[in-house]
Amino acid sequence: MWPHESLELPTPATALEGRDTPIRISGVHYVNGRTMLPPFPEEYEEIVLGLGCFWGAERLFWEMPGVYVTAVGYAGGQTPNPTYEETCTGRTGHAEVVRVIFDPTEIGLPELLRAFWEAHDPTQGMRQGNDIGTQYRSVIYTTNELQRPLVDKSLQEYDQALQQQGMGNVTTEVAPLDAFYYAEEYHQQYLAKNPAGYCGLKGTGVACPVT
Template identity: 75%
Template sequence: MPLSPDHALEGRDTPIPISGIHLVNGHAMQPPWPEGMEEIVLGMGCFWGAERLFWQLPGVHVTAVGYAGGVTPNPTYEETCSGRTGHAEVVRVVFDPREIDLETLLRVFWEAHDPTQGHRQGNDIGSQYRSIILTTTPAQRETAQRSLEAYASSLSRSGKGEVTTEIEPLEAFYYAEEYHQQYLAKNPGGYCGLKGTGVSCPLG
């Protein structure tokens, strides 16, 4: 059940301040993006490991972690963890489709987490850890839906559970605190909870 606005935390009008510069590649983390770039927002559990996964891919221009898919404007990490914002921990992935296509990004997304777990990823439990794809164009949504159906079929043949991943248009992306941006570059031995199902995705 999505969180009702009546039960959501109020949030704030002012965005959480960040440096705006990606620690790993030095690119700007806020728009406008260079011409020809596309963006998609992906949630697959704790955003620390998820962000590192995508910034390492050739063709990805920049990444940032944040909160999306919920109700509360400009939430804090603590508010998001309370379950009363409706948001998931997500990664904004800005990519050059001439160098890496959306199917490849989605294959990485599906194979790096377990999209059958509902409101959890492994030991990380709560609605903020749910699997979610937030698209920025109708074409992305169609591609994402096809990828879900293809991976769900592969999981079913392997005896896995049903996919619980949400696919929705992106309404708003709120940056997480600076502490969380490129966290595993700042803390190389830090926690990374990513764990896939071991089932290959027939995409890309």
């Protein structure tokens, strides 16, 4: 029996089986009315970010100028089309993430990464504060080759900034996006639907240099 607060990622042999059918959602962003489903405008870019509980993380990005649309979901694991309950067991390997579709002529990836770094503590491994488990780990999943150098640069710069303040090393997982699975409808734009809902975002107080 796997613990609810698992701190180890499953292997393909131990991961939950999942399903072939995606979770059905309306596809309409509750805040701006745009579609959360591809295809997106060709000139826009996509980055997938995980910084703990995805409720507050999504609000952070949908409020940023230049962000076209956001959606929450699961990525980085083994189980196809997982449910929220399955993800919380630790047996899918997925992190809670936000898909961010943005207009690069209005906001650059470095600015999105600065918001990402400053909104959470990327040194905590498989947790964010009191939220403990592999699903809460810090992750960045890139969607094209040009994004990786920018991500690596920002990680190195923020890691140095944290160390100068006597904090630990960045543990953020960085990888190309394999698959993004939409979370259930009630999770989408959760804090717009439930303004008094839980938001676990808490940064370190260390500013992220953007160069």
